[in-house]
Amino acid sequence: MDLITNLSIGFGVAVTPINLLYAFIGCLLGTLIGVLPGVGPVATIAMLLPATYALPPVSALIMLAGIYYGAQYGGSTTAILVNLPGESSSVVTVIDGYQMARQGRAGPALAAAGLGSFFAGCVGTLILAAFAAPLTEVAFKFGPAEYFSLMVLGLIGAVVLASGSLVKAVAMIVLGLLLGLVGTDVNSGVARYSFDIPELTDGIGFIVIAMGVFGYGEIIQNLSKAAEDREVFTSKVTGLMPTKEDFRNMVPAVLRGTALGSALGILPGGGALLSAFAAYTIEKKTSLRPGEVPFGKGNIRGVAAPESANNAGSQTSFIPLLTLGIPPNAVMALMVGAMTIHNIQPGPQVMTSNPQLFWGLIASMWVGNLMLVILNLPLIGMWIKLLTVPYRWLFPAIVLFCAIGVYSTNNNTWDVWMVAIFGVIGYVFIKLGCEPAPLLLGFILGPMMEENLRRALLLSRGDWSVFVTRPLSAGLLAAALLLLIVVLLPSIKAKREDVFQEED
Template identity: 75%
Template sequence: MDLLANLGLGFGVAFSAQNLLYAFLGVVLGTLIGVLPGLGPVATVAMLLPSVYVLDATPALILLAGIYYGAQYGGSTTAILINVPGEASSVVTAMDGYQMARKGRAGVALATAALSSFFAGCVGTIVVAAFAPVLTELAFRFGPAEYFSLMVLGLIGAVVLASGSLLKAIAMVVLGLLLGQVTTDVITGVQRYSLGIAELYDGISFVAIAMGMFGFGEIIVNLGRTVEQREVFTRNVKGLWPSRRDFKDMIPAALRGTMLGSLLGILPGGGTLLSSFTAYSLEKKARSRQDEVPFGQGNIRGVAGPEAANNAAAQTSFIPMLTLGIPPNAVMALMVGAMIIMGIQPGPQVMTANPQLFWGLIASMWVGNLMLVILNLPLIGIWIKLLTVPYRFLFPAIVVFCSVGLYTLNYNTFDIFSGGIFTIAGYVFHKLSCEPAPLLLGFILGPMMEENLRRALLLSRGDWSVFITSPMSALLLVIAMSMILFVMIPSISRKRQEAFVDD
């Protein structure tokens, strides 16, 4: 009954007044940025990082986690009401959810999204609590060689499962690893690539990279697009509660979505986008009633399945981050960065060294999900009002908060300038269709990867074969290789491109 005792400890932490407050703040902010198109969780978490450094690690991570899964709820609201996905993973929800809204069933669609998400969130929390200790146990047996191979697998998995060109994504990971090399070498104390700039002795700030590429960069991309006319269904939102028949359609879909999302969330790079796409295609194939509304015209299962899947995945993607210290996506990478700055070394030891943090964070996810249902169903009117805020008011606010945040990182204007440089870099990459998320993952993992590689080589006296002779390491590398080979099979690579065509 370790699990119960641990969860008890977690709920004790999560239900303290302070942590309840931060969980609430997190989910409110998450819903807010999920609702607002053009501001994603990566930019928001980056924006808040400097401010949360004044907090203790536990409330800080509870807050950041709340933003991440809160954004999944908020994103669906925008998708349903104005057919603009507030969040990348709600692209799928827009397909049937918006059609439901057009038929006057906006309220039912919103309720379906919220209830499916809540259910998935609860299951996701249990999955995290049950599986995290098992993986932690395994990770403790890893030496430097195994850890290095695990990180290779994590990075490869992240790019294989993401959208876009595989080669370019791998190149972005390598570039991220290289940018992570701009620092003082831990073993010899040599300053690398500092170009004589004292501020670079400690490395490039990952907040500057994230804000430049995701915060400012996204603003420029959004402003570069032509303004489109939006049709907002604000008056039609009534009759929130789904009918009995709706429930009958939605429950199996939500169950399937939850299972799929929980599984895909654990995979590196899996995350929310892939889960909702896969859940949607699963629902399309699943057997249905004869008189059902066709998909793409407002089928309730097309909302329930993907919404459950992306929320379950949002929860379970915490597993690799918490147990192995390996971030499966950009938001998790930022959280790993936050942990490092707060003096917590990410990895399997987090669970034993900081049980309060570990179990408190997990329990807070369940609490946060409950808050989200309350926030999203009865209070939906407030969020709808926010949809009418024009972007021209919103983006200067993002610029201001990001800039102040950059300054307060080290109380140094240097970070503001490096943010500017990465804004330009981010825009160049956008124009060349190179995704910035793999770069950020590589950047966060770079120093850890180098350390493990060098330690492994040191232990093996320079023998590279250690990565193959250790069975665990060899297995991890073989999985990574076969992932690459698998997506290079022509028919699969075509499917992979089709799957993300709506992105």
Template identity: 80%
Template sequence: MDLLNNLALGFGVAFTLQNLAYAFFGAVLGTLIGVLPGLGPVATIAMLLPSIYALDPTPALIMLAGIYYGSQYGGSTTAILINVPGESASVVTAIDGYKMARQGRAGAALAAAGLGSFFAGSVATLILAAFAPPLTEIAFKFGPAEYFSLMVLGLIGAVVLASGSLIKAIGMIILGLLLGQINTDVISGVPRYSFDIPELTDGIGFIAIAMGVFGFGEIIANLGQPPEHREVFTKDVKGLWPTKKDFQQAWPAVLRGTALGSILGVLPGGGALLSSFAAYTVEKKLAKDGQFGNGDIRGVAGPESANNAGAQTSFIPMLTLGIPPNAVMALMVGAMTIKGIQPGPQVMTSNPELFWGLIASMWIGNLMLIILNLPLIGIWIKLLTVPYRFLFPAILTFCCIGLYTTNNNNWDVYMAVLFGIAGYVFYKLSCEPAPLLLGFILGPMMEENLRRALLLSRGDWTTFATRPLSAGLLIAALLMVIVVTLPSISSRRQEAFKDAD
């Protein structure tokens, strides 16, 4: 009954005219940036963070959430039609989706992606509503030692589950942790690593790093790419409803993708990207007919369901524990902090309207997306014909205006440019920037909880091992390190991420 009462409260909040409008705006904008190659939810949310100062917390978070799960829908459109994933989680969708388009079955592929996404998103929203309250109750038992151990587990998980080299992922985490140390010490009040620059005494702006690395860095990387001649299959987008055989093949893949995404979305470093990779690998292993990779609808339905489920359930650790499992959730934590809300278990009790309104808005947003996406395919295709040389100056201008207005200071713009150059260097070195953002967010929180735990235990380091919850989390982190270093697991990990290449 509590769940029904909570959902009733949530839908009451979500169905207000203002919140419906922001859910709609977020869903449409998310689809738009999912369609446009080179932009993604991380870059877009980073660019929009300055705009939320004028909004109330609930509509602001509803809009940002809509951008995240909306981008999962939009990314599949370009992946299927022109073999260019609009969003990183749609990389594997392009493998079979584009071949289906070439065979004149673009409509079936797009419908499978849309319907699978809606089903997975709806199921994942129910999972979020059901599991968030009990997890919040557990979170109230967490002290400084438990929070420190949980963050250690989160950072190790982010390294283990990051795509590419483990060494590079560790390097990015450490760089993020070091950048997080540039601030004024909360206990002594002494500036650290500020190099006598007044602007650095309050630390580096989160928005400047996020917008620089993900926004400016992506733009520079895209400008470095040669213009490609892309074939858009506009003439083939008809007969949107899949055949009976397509349904028979697709629905088990949708169920498997939904289950995988719901689990992997909760893990640190997980979310939409890892979920879609894992679902594609599973479907590939299960396919016995030799058609997989040559226009198989299972290669579209499975990953698209998984990435939407993963996008929704990644809100669970962020809302209940205050721990962001991926870069987008790190931005959401930043947004909550901007609005004066401390992420963690107290959100559900101190801001129930925001908590349950956000969850209810996800189901409404998913419904809006399935109604919107199929009729809007023609518009998205026309948008793809706009040359990038016209798009990027507009994006840069809005970014700079947004950065300046956060503090009415040029310093944030200069910092974002600096991190934009760094973001391009990371791109050239094949370093995934998401762990850097997680390290930057979690670093100061880790330090604060470490110092609190040691103060409470009077300097006794064994407090982390003698408290059962803390010890369990540290053991889990250690097991994760041991498992990933095993040769058989390491080779399988590389193979799983190579499947999307």
């Protein structure tokens, strides 16, 4: 009964004209970003953070959340029509979606992606609403030792679930932790790693790193590709409705993808991306029906399952953020920043101290998912036209917008130069095959880990055993150790690499 009362509070907030407007703006921008290759949700949310200063906190978070799950939708459009994943979690959709488009079945492919995403988004939001209250109760039992252990588990999870090399993922986490140490020591007030540069005594802004590594880094990477690589289906997409046979194949795949995405989204380390890869792998291992198209040749299950999984994963990744205040991926790390900007301390107290914000955000996700179906399927012609705009016209506008956004946060040209430096670093990461998401996660969690470590040691008078004598903390550290041992087993390591090879 509590859940219905809470959701009625949430819908009361979410369906006010101003919040509906910001949900629509978020969904529209998210779709736009997903459609345009090379501008991901991390870069966009980082760009738009300064613009949310003037907004009410609820409206700001509703808009940013809309951008996140909107980008998951929009990415499938580019993947199917242009053979380019507009968003990292759409990498797998390319394999069968593009083949369907080449066979004149772009309509059913887009409908499968849209309807699968809508269903998965609704289920993911329902899980978020159902589990939020009980998890918040658990979170109130957390002390500094438990929070530190949870963050250790989070970082190890991010390493394990990051695509590509384990060594590179560890390196990215460590670099993020080190960058998080730059600034002034909280306890002693002494400047650390500032190299006598006054601007560094306040630390490096996470907007600067996010926009540089994800925004400018992706732009440089896109400029290095030849424009001829794009093959756009500019002809009108007809026959959006999948056939009965398509529905028969699609429905089980959507259900499997939704269940997998909902579970993996809660885990730290980019649930939406991992969910899409894992869902596609499971579909490939599920036997084909008689007369069904093979995978890689335009199988509708290869579109429906990963798209459902990445959308369910993007919704349930809000669970650790809203209940524990721990961001499970790079986008959620930016949401922590957005909350901090509006003087909201992420964590279990948000539900009790600000129920309108908490439940309003959750209710807005249902509204947003409905908006996305309306935005994506009927307006597909508009998105195709947008894809024909040459990238050389788009990137100067993106660069300028980034620079204005960064400058406006502190009115400081130093930040603009820092973004440019991190842009080059981001491009180097891409060339080296390093996934930059763990870096942002390490950067956000580093200072929080240090603060909780110090607090726990102060309360225990320097006794390190506090981390293993408290049952909850010991359990979290044991889970982290188990995760590390499991992933280092040769058979698991080989399987993990196979899952992430699917994009080739």
